[in-house]
Amino acid sequence: MGEISTLLTQHSIEELIVLIVLILFALKALNELVAYFYNKIKQHFGIKSDEEEWEKGVSKNFDKVFEEIEYLKKQNSQTHKHQKQLDEGLALVQERLQENTRSYLINAHHRFCYEIHAIDDLSLQAMERRYLYYKTAGGDSFIDNLMDEVRNLPKINFYTSMLDEDHNGMDDRRE
Numbered sequence: 001m002g003e004i005s006t007l008l009t010q011h012s013i014e015e016l017i018v019l020i021v022l023i024l025f026a027l028k029a030l031n032e033l034v035a036y037f038y039n040k041i042k043q044h045f046g047i048k049s050d051e052e053e054w055e056k057g058v059s060k061n062f063d064k065v066f067e068e069i070e071y072l073k074k075q076n077s078q079t080h081k082h083q084k085q086l087d088e089g090l091a092l093v094q095e096r097l098q099e100n101t102r103s104y105l106i107n108a109h110h111r112f113c114y115e116i117h118a119i120d121d122l123s124l125q126a127m128e129r130r131y132l133y134y135k136t137a138g139g140d141s142f143i144d145n146l147m148d149e150v151r152n153l154p155k156i157n158f159y160t161s162m163l164d165e166d167h168n169g170m171d172d173r174r175e
Contacts, residue, residue: 109146118156
């Protein structure tokens with residue numbers, strides 16, 4: 001304690017404050033000098049601290065993640081483009097299928113109503129099934145009237161009518 005009391009008696013408070021500030025400044029400069037040489041030695045020998053390694057790893061991981069995000073964006077864009085093409089193709093196929101079903105129903109109507117003037121159960125079932133698909137896909141009411149006409153036709157059984165024709169043919173041969 002004697003040294004502190006002699007220091008305080010020999011020097012004024014202003015001098016002591018300046019001395020403390022100079023010592024702190026010197027320590028700070030010494031610390032920066034040591035850090036500078038430490039970093040130079042690390043660079044020379046290629047030594048990296050754990051913190052630098054971690055930052056480098058994180059940076060690489062972020063770069064990979066960003067590359068993957070860009071790749072996924074491109075893939076998503078291409079997928080949307082392909083989906084749009086598929087949707088357009090599907091719409092065209094549905095339109096053609098609807099047109100084909102409509103033509104089938106019109107042709108079947110004309111055949112049964114104007115040529116045969118009757119209809120068998122299997123043909124009627126096939127027409128009803130196609131008509132159901134046609135209406136489900138948004139078909140127009142023109143076909144409704146045609147189907148009503150077909151439903152009102154007399155029912156025939158092709159098997160029995162074919163047998164009748166065969167018997168008639170046999171009878172013709174006997175005579």
